Amino acid sequence: MEYSEKLTDIPKEHLEDLRTYLNNVRTSSVRHFSVETAFARTDLDKATVQTVFSVLVQEDALKAKIEVRCPHCTAQQGIFTKRSEVPSRSKICIDCEREFRVDKKRNWEVVYEIVDGDHDFFPEDGQWQIRKFIDEEVDCSKSFFEQELKRFEKMDNPQKRGRDFDYFVGLLFQQLEGVDIRIKPNGNSGEVDVHMSCLDAQDWLYRLVGSNTFIENKWVSPPIEKSEIIDFYEKVEDLPNCRRAYFLSMSGFTKGQRTKTGALAKVRAYKDPILVDLYRDDLDQMIENASPESTLRNRQMY
Numbered sequence: 001m002e003y004s005e006k007l008t009d010i011p012k013e014h015l016e017d018l019r020t021y022l023n024n025v026r027t028s029s030v031r032h033f034s035v036e037t038a039f040a041r042t043d044l045d046k047a048t049v050q051t052v053f054s055v056l057v058q059e060d061a062l063k064a065k066i067e068v069r070c071p072h073c074t075a076q077q078g079i080f081t082k083r084s085e086v087p088s089r090s091k092i093c094i095d096c097e098r099e100f101r102v103d104k105k106r107n108w109e110v111v112y113e114i115v116d117g118d119h120d121f122f123p124e125d126g127q128w129q130i131r132k133f134i135d136e137e138v139d140c141s142k143s144f145f146e147q148e149l150k151r152f153e154k155m156d157n158p159q160k161r162g163r164d165f166d167y168f169v170g171l172l173f174q175q176l177e178g179v180d181i182r183i184k185p186n187g188n189s190g191e192v193d194v195h196m197s198c199l200d201a202q203d204w205l206y207r208l209v210g211s212n213t214f215i216e217n218k219w220v221s222p223p224i225e226k227s228e229i230i231d232f233y234e235k236v237e238d239l240p241n242c243r244r245a246y247f248l249s250m251s252g253f254t255k256g257q258r259t260k261t262g263a264l265a266k267v268r269a270y271k272d273p274i275l276v277d278l279y280r281d282d283l284d285q286m287i288e289n290a291s292p293e294s295t296l297r298n299r300q301m302y
């Protein structure tokens with residue numbers, strides 16, 4: 001996984017190549033394209049194309065979607081806006097008439113669509129604001145965090161708020177001494193929001209979370225569902241030497257009925273690593289202290 005690649009590291013002529021490609025797509029009949037197709041039509045490497053597309057998704061210039069393809073003949077079988085829209089069933093391919101599972105991720109490809117509007121994809125001055133929290137010295141006082149939170153509450157673009165919120169949480173965790181914070185480059189790739197390496201962190205933190213961990217942040221109105229916890233766990237269980245991972249939800253987690261069916265029961269069920277549910281209250285406490293330290297210590301016993 002790549003968290004730290006910076007668009008500012010990409011030579012300007014490469015961005016020009018991609019701008020030309022995207023403008024050609026815009027005036028053509030092609031609606032959806034992938035990293036692979038852009039890669040095949042430019043001289044850029046795949047990682048560069050992926051990074052740029054990720055940033056353009058964050059900038060609302062591109063929309064990422066899921067394309068389902070038949071694994072037997074690769075014929076396109078439908079495009080979905082969200083994971084949750086992909087039906088969990090088998091389908092007979094319209095081309096080769098063989099059966100396949102629509103909901104198997106291996107039959108998915110991420111495709112992109114250009115968002116309507118007359119944007120030119122890349123700002124002229126090349127001054128990208130991405131990762132400003134991580135790269136630059138900012139005043140990380142309590143009042144800074146409070147002001148930022150107020151700003152988020154007024155934002156009406158949930159995608160932009162989600163992205164800014166990831167930086168905000170990343171910055172908050174960066175206040176822990178010795179940690180190395182990386183933010184995912186793409187809002188729609190299914191990657192986790194914040195990665196924290198603790199190799200050079202203080203002993204208490206290393207003992208608590210292991211050598212590295214993830215922090216997932218959600219600022220959406222319905223409480224987090226069980227399936228989102230399962231998705232998160234699938235990512236953290238691949239992390240080597242991770243003891244605890246954190247899921248921050250501003251609207252909490254589903255609790256289920258009297259039986260243990262909700263997201264919270266799922267959080268508690270996992271042990272390796274342990275998942276810790278963080279709430280609005282926890283965030284307020286971290287802001288109050290301008291550091292997550294006491295919150296993380298207090299949540300040692302969940």
Ligand SMILES: [Zn+2]
Pocket residue numbers: 070071072073074075093094095096097098
């Ligand atoms: Zn087929």
